[in-house]
Amino acid sequence: MTGFHLAQVNVGRIVAPIDGPELACFVAELPAINKLAEESPGFVWRMVDDDGADATTLRPDGADDLLLVNCSVWESVEVLRDYVYRSDHLRVLTRRREWFTRMTEAHQALWWVPAGHRPTVAEAVERVALLREHGSGPRAFTFRDPHPAPTA
């Protein structure tokens, strides 16, 4: 058992305000898909806003009301991959362009945190910035280029 867990962040720009009709289906999917995450093998934690249900009121960039952030912690890259790409989450993921605009820069980052650590929004956004600036590395990486957990 490693003393490290995998943190994941992704940011996404919604095509219209979160409470509008364009995003209604996305918002309706959230409770079930978040519940699925929590019940998935290897799930540790997910970031929620003050409402406590999801992270849809968090804004990583105060000047950008359409930029959402999603952050969670898992036991390994494999368990996260199984949830993202091999569960019912995949069904929702295939509808991403109905709700989110395509970002040209990196919008997702993975990194290792000591078990028990809970990332903040600022910390998560910093990892995306690291990936954009330096490419995939031990401090911020991608599914395509996973880095092993620190050994100490």
Place this chain on the structure above:
Amino acid sequence: MSEEQQDPERADPERADREAGEGPERADRETGEGPEDEALAALGALGDPVRRGLYRFVAAAPAAVGRDAAAEAAGISRSLAAFHLDRLVEAGLLETVFRRLSGRSGPGAGRPAKLYRRAAREHTLSLPPRAYDTAGRLLAEAVERAGLDRELQAVARERGAEQASGDAVDTLRAHGYEPFHEAGDEDVVRLRNCPFHALAEEFPALVCGMNLALVEGLVAGRDDRAAGADRWSAEMSPGPGRCCVALRRF
């Protein structure tokens, strides 16, 4: 910025490559044989109709099968089936697993049985050489970068509907999905094979979305479909070692 940064949703191309077999750089310098010779050798093993029948039986089975079951299905002796099955393993078309069929374990449980299942490796042969897989990968990356998921899904649904026949399960079988009824639930059909496997591993959101739309089209067809035929709906139901789409009767 590197390409990897631009496409973090490309999940694990190395895994897809592993499963698809080695690349052309693995051509054997000693013999001068390349991947085309390897593919010819593998596919040549299927020239024998008995062996081809055994291969199809094993490939279509929901789980690994033993020599007895394969021999019975092919109508040949157990020893002849064993010979052909082992030739198919040598050719890289099947692989073996050892498992106790009885469910017993510990002393007295007997030796584990040798079971056969289709090898994960892909064999592609095109004469003259064609590289539609490379074209597919390039097109997928371009579509991904441009964010054209919905346009791709629309094309897939349209083309699928054009190729639909009266029987949804037959249509999917003809398209290589290898459908089978879920054990204990005749209202669910699962698809043992993903025709887009390597591409789906690399671009899961894009390609699985395309595939779902294609299957929706193949299953629904156009309005002039035969009356009275079974009606199925396609749904995303990902699981290990199979297509992410399943059919449900309605």
